[in-house]
Amino acid sequence: MSLPTKEISKYDELKEQDLSHNLASLLEDKALENNIINIKRFYDRYNADRKFREQLSVDPYGACKRYNLQVDPEELRPIWDEQYIQQDSEQTSNSRALEIFNNVYLEDQVEGKFDDYLFLIKNHNYKAWRERQIARNLGQLNKSIHDSIVHAPISFELSKGCSVGCWFCGVSAPSLSDIFTYNDRNAQLWREVLQVIEEILGAETAGRGFCYWATDPLDNPDYEKFCNVFHEIFGTFPQTTTAQALKDVERTRALLKLSQEKNCELNRFSILSLSIFNKLHENFTAEELAQVNLILQNPEAIAIKADSGRSLDRKQKKVEKNPDSVEDSPQTTIACVSGFLFSMVDRSVKLISPCPANERWKDGYIIYDEGTFSDANDLKSLLERMIEKYMPTSVRYNDIIRFRHDLKYESLSNGFQVSTRYLTSKFRNQPYLKELGEIINQGDKTTREIVLLLNKFGVPEANTLYYLNMLFNKGLFDEEAQFTPISL
Ligand code: SF4
Incomplete structure (x- = not known):
């Protein structure tokens, strides 16, 4: 090792x-x-x-x-x-x-892992947006779950669906139906897509991504070829998470060796049963597994299942039959990307970020936007449009300003507070904060309208914008609603 x-x-x-x-x-x-x-x-x-x-x-x-x-x-x-x-x-x-x-x-x-590459993020819009997603998650997720989410910038699905079909799949992967093979056309598109991402996010940021989502990477027979190009362009070899480490032991062994040669620090194997765990220990030495995290999903394990995706579906059915039969899991998402999720089979991109799984986002991540692309130029325009639309570094005059729907608003004698089960944020001791809180809580005014309204009571525009931006950066505003870009 x-x-x-x-x-x-x-x-x-x-x-x-x-x-x-x-x-x-x-x-x-x-x-x-x-x-x-x-x-x-x-x-x-x-x-x-x-x-x-x-x-x-x-x-x-x-x-x-x-x-x-x-x-x-x-x-x-x-x-x-x-x-x-x-x-x-x-x-x-x-x-x-x-x-x-x-x-x-x-x-x-x-440990919190999301700060370790903060200084490498060169796209300021993406950086500010990612920081807001992390701040939002702080009030939405159990602290230890929050701290373990890396908020990776990109991930790629190199197949459509997954052959494993876990009953608990936290991102509800459908059955495997297509594979993005490494033929000449796809190999060229892959290279061009990575180059566009490198141009927009920078290699150091993009290199924190990986090549699976609601897929198992080893379903794709050419997975390693894609990883090699990823390494060539971004300078890092992507981490692998697979539930199929035993499907072809020699392939897995070679992948571990390849990733280690290219300085990939960690891979992960999902363990679905105790017999799989036993076979893994029979087939791989302690040294070979030294840098492999095991995600223990077998019933005999000390581990929790997330209330997300198919696992949440099953839990809800049980609750319908007997409301006292199940406990809430502290883990309400397995999503770990705040950024762009690509399906290379569909040539589509979604802008996503983790959230507790709920009626609207049952797979534990918000989808802010999505689109398709035909080639690299098309992709570049699409990503730039998403960044412009969803990643402003400050509030814009035409944005409707409202609190997130999961926040409980309360007026205080000298200000206001917003809270979730995990976090209460109080804003006090400025004469106009009480009014500002009330206006935002109404949720029907734009930045411009709020500035003008408070201005009538003698509050300078700079003060109003300062507080609006502070609340915005803390991830307290509803960004799921559409923002309309304007020039300031
Ligand atoms: S948990 Fe992973 S391996 Fe299992 S179905 Fe979902 S994507 Fe496939």
Whole structure:
């Protein structure tokens, strides 16, 4: 296993935190590295397999031996022993390998990831729009779910539909019906499409995208060829998430090798059953899976299903029969793109962003706009039109200003507040804020009308625009409604 850049920087952080790590010697410490990847294998088994968890609590060494896990379970008590954890939540492990595993693998899975490329986004309109989507999500999603969403700028569907057909599919993928093969015509279109995106968003931003959505990438026999061109143009090899890692083990192994050679830091395998998990461990070594996140969907796993897409459909049917039979999931979306979703089969683009799945957006993402393109020039015009229409960096005079429909508005004696179950934002202590809140809450005035109205009460235009833009940037306005672009 060669350690990826992100992990090296994590090790750097650890070193700076005076954890007595010498980076150079750490990277050369094969025994430590081996220890960490075996902890990862143990951790995956622990999370995936109820029987293993039960065995572990009565006979830790026997359980690890039975599952051929090369770890010392005593050293890993902070992972599996509830009593040990509860006795003293502050106690730290003596295991250096476990400490690094916690910092590198676990925190990477739950930490906010969306700031790590903020400074690379060169398109200011896209940057401002993405920031607003993140701010909106802060009030709409459970904090840990919010923090784990990367808000990737682009994703591509290289097939139409998905052959796997998971009952819980959070984005309601239809059955597989077509594939965007790498023939001469499509290969050229692919290259041209990526070049247009590079021109508009920049390679560093676009390189954070990936090539699947309501599809499984391995349904496309030419997936790796598309990824190679992606790498050639954007300089990064896209992350793969597949539920078909075992369909052709040699293909999967070669893809892992290819992605690692091209410095892709992480891939993900969806695990649909315990027998798939067992076969995965039979076919792939701890080292091969060291940089693969397992998304455990099997019933024996410690994991939650999102209330989104088909899973939400099923839950709603259960609730109709027996309202007390199901609990709400803290996860209400699996969407992770704030940007452009391409279907290469249909030659279509949607402008999307995550939201809690609801009646209108049952797959857990808002579709702000969509269109089709015939060639690269056409695509360029379409993307530019969407950016102009939906990604202003400030409110425009002809925009109708209203609060998001999921916000609860309340007037205060000296201002107003808007709230959701996750966040309350108060705006107070300016004489005109109470009036401003009331006007926005009516939801029928344009920016220009609000400016003129407050001006009659002596509020300068600059002050009104300052507050309107502040609220706008916090993602509090309804952007699902149509904005009409005007020149200021
Ligand atoms: S969850 Fe993934 S693999 Fe399963 S049906 Fe949906 S897109 Fe396909």
